Structure formats: structure tokens, C-alpha cells
Amino acid sequence: MNKFFLFSLFIISTLLIFAQEHSDQNPNYKRMIIKYSAIADSFSNMEGTSLQRTYKAYDWNETKMQEKAERKAFNRELRLIEAKNSYYNYNYDYGYLFYSNYRNYNYPFSPYNYYPYSYGNYGNYYRNNWTQAIVPPLIGAAVGTAASVGMYHLLRK
């Protein structure tokens, strides 16, 4: 009887301590368990990683450089378009687009032509391409030759 009493006292005291420890817990906590268990995966996937929420800072110098690059690219595009369409559009006689090149070639002294001696505008297209292909290597070769001649003369002395 005494043992039973002591055992009951132990059980009751343990339960009381347990209840005291958790007495402050919000009774609605189970609702939060359900709510956050559903979205737990989306957050735990990011653990140990960096979440990128970067912004673009204004940089005066960088903006200027970007504007310059954009302008350069635009002008290049414009030159390409002009070169491609030069056959029809590069005539300054305000009309007669389709006949102007024919007239240029056959009637160089026609009073309707702004540039009476031009042979159409094929030249623009080819000149642009050839210029880009040949001029830089030519400059390189010229500089190289000049450097080598200079070195030769220096060593000769």
C-alpha cells in the first residue's frame, strides 16, 4: 500500500512538472505545425546558400562607358544597314531611286544627278568591307617594317 502510494506520488509529480514546463505553450500551435510543415521544404532547400537579391547601383563612369558602347554599336549597325542598302538609297536626287544608278553609269553628266561621276554605290559596300579587312594588317605590317628597319640601323651603328 505504501509502495503504491509512493509510486502514484512520483507519477503525479512528474506529470505536474511536465505540465508546468509546457503550460505557457500556445494551444493553437498545431495549426502552425500544419502551416509550416507544408512550406518547410522550400526554405530548408536554401540552407547554406546565398539568396541573391541584388540591385543595380548607379555609377556615373560606368553609365558613360555604357552609353559610349551603345552609341558605337548603333553607329556600326547603321553603317552596315547603309552599306547593304546603298544600291538603292545612296542617291541624292530625291526620287527616281530605281533608275538613278542606271543614269549614273550611262549619263554621268546628267543634270539630275548630285554626284555625276559616281558609278552607283556598289563602291561604298565593297570599300567598307575591304577597308576593314586590309587596313589594320597593312598598318601592322608598316609599323613592323619600320620597327625592324629602325632596329637594323641602331644595331649597325
Add this chain to the structure above:
Amino acid sequence: MKNQYFKIICIVSIGIFLFSSCGRTVTRISSDTVVDYSGNWNNTDSRLVSEKMIQTMMNAPWVQVFTQVKHKKPTIIVGFVVNKTHNHIDAETFLQDLETAIVNSGTIRLVQGGEQRKALRAERADQQDNASLSTMKRFGLEHGADFMLQGVMTSTVDAFKKNKVVQYQVSLQLSNLETNEIVWMSTEKITKTVKN
């Protein structure tokens, strides 16, 4: 004879001229060497932040307080760091230094999170079918973390013409997972001036 020398010199000089711009040199340097090019976030900033964070975290009283109250070592899980700066920055560069310091300290426990934890669970699941009964690891025995490490990185930029001032601020917080109480917090600020 002179003509031959001239030819050789010509060829060599032209060769030097043509190939001099194609050269590239790569040199190994120490990780402690300070190298700044653009003024953006770099390895030196990452190292400075990790050194400061390790120092403050290990010397803070929260470890002793927790150990005395709970009679066990505190367990940490690393959450995510939000990068709100103007650069793309991977916080792992300094978080891993911090994790290394935590593990090596012996006073704090660190548990896996994120993708690595999923990989561990997947391996454990695989063992349920393929490993022998004596070596198979069981589910439901993971060590629950007491604290979560979280952080925020921010920056402010002031630029005019060729001058720029950038300030990076890295803030790490350690929060109690049960009570949301912040038990440790540290902020490191790095300010740089850039002149183009």
C-alpha cells in the same frame, strides 16, 4: 652577309610585333595577398569578414551560457544569407570558414542542412533496401539544431564622375530555434574608395 642579318632582324622583329600582344602570364599568389582591381567584393573582403566573424562568435558568452543551462553543447544549423548588395556575392566563401572554425572548436556542434542533408537522407533511404541489417542507419535519429545562423549583406554606393565610395555590410545572426531569441550577432563593414 649584311643582307642576311637584315632579313633575320626583320623576321624576328615582325614576329615579336605580331605575337607580343598574344602573351598571357599566370602567377600563383598567396590567399592572404591583397589584390584589388575593380573595387567590387573580392577574396580579401571575404577573408576579412570570416576572420572577424569567427573571432566574435567564438569569444561571445552564448556558448558558455547555453552549456551551463542545458548541460550540453549547442548545435547550430547554417541557414541562408540574403545578398542585397549590387554585386553577385556567394556567402559560402566566408560561411565555410566559419563552419570550419565551429567544427574545429569542439565546443559547438554543427549539423547539415539544405541539399547536403537531403543527400544524406537519400543515402539513408537507399541503405534501407541495400545495406546489411547490422550496418543500416535508421531514420528519426537526427540531431536537432538549437540555433540557426542567418545573415544579410547590404551595400551602399556613392559615385560621381571618376570617384566612387562603396560600403559593404555583412551581418550574421544566431537565433534560438525554439524562442527566436537572437543570442549572437555581428556586423562587419568594409568601405572602399575607387578612383577610375
